[in-house]
Structure formats: C-alpha cells, structure tokens
Amino acid sequence: MVRFAKYMHVVSGVILFFMAFFVVFDVLIRWLFRAPILGSIDIVEMCGGLVIVLAIPYATVTRQYVRMEFFVNRMAPTKQLIVYVSTRVLGIVLFLLIAWNLLLKGIDFFQNGEVSPTLKLPLYPAAFVASLCCLVQCFVQAADEIMRAIRRDKK
Numbered sequence: 001m002v003r004f005a006k007y008m009h010v011v012s013g014v015i016l017f018f019m020a021f022f023v024v025f026d027v028l029i030r031w032l033f034r035a036p037i038l039g040s041i042d043i044v045e046m047c048g049g050l051v052i053v054l055a056i057p058y059a060t061v062t063r064q065y066v067r068m069e070f071f072v073n074r075m076a077p078t079k080q081l082i083v084y085v086s087t088r089v090l091g092i093v094l095f096l097l098i099a100w101n102l103l104l105k106g107i108d109f110f111q112n113g114e115v116s117p118t119l120k121l122p123l124y125p126a127a128f129v130a131s132l133c134c135l136v137q138c139f140v141q142a143a144d145e146i147m148r149a150i151r152r153d154k155k
Helices: 002-033 040-061 077-112 124-154
Strands: none
Touching (some): 002 040, 040 124
C-alpha cells in the first residue's frame, strides 16, 4: 500500500507540474496574443483537485501533516494514547464517508452526463479517482496503525 501511495504522489507531482506549465503558458498566450486558452479554468480546477487527493495518502505515510501536540503532550501517556487512537479512527471513518459520497457523486455525474462548463469534459472520472484516493487513504492509515502496534508490541 505504501508503494501505491508513492506512485499516487508521483502522479500528483506530474499533474502539478503540468498544471503550473499550463497556467504559465495560458498567461503568456493571454498577454502576447490577447487570446486565452479555451477551457483553462476547467483543466486547472480538475487538475487541482486531483493533485490534492492523490497526495494525501503519501503525506500520511511520511507523516507530513499538521499535528496539534501542544495540549496532548501535557496529558498522561494513557490519555495521549486514547486521543491518538480516537483521532486516527475518526480519520479513517471520515475518509470512508468521503470516499462513499464521492463514489455516489461520481455515479450521479455519470448517470446525468455532468460535464465541465467550457470544455464539456465528463466529471465522473475525477469523482471516481478522488473516491479511490480516499479509500487508499483509509487503508494507508489502518496499515500505519497496525504496523505501529506491531512495533510497540516488539519493544
């Protein structure tokens, strides 16, 4: 699962690079020829969403997220463990709910033929990819907790 999260992170970086290049190119074309690229907002919006959801699992694996430890560090070790486990379980439940709702939204987009405003790109693939990424996030978080528990038992 960690390897898959890393691949997702690489894809996220490639999309981000493409998006940055595309925006710079659009600004130059707009400035030089007074003609923007048709549908640039559609492309940047879709790419921006994909960059975020594709990067979340790898950020979890490498622990590159914000943690509020100011109050937790002042608690007793057992209370710290309770807070830590409960927030991780809530995180898994939250991402499961997000994945489920994105899947339902993708099905709705597919059935209704929802498309982007300018380029008429179908929206359901982005919703399905975002749903899959949230599901991967759940597995990554659960696997991380299992590995942490195994390491704790070995000590």
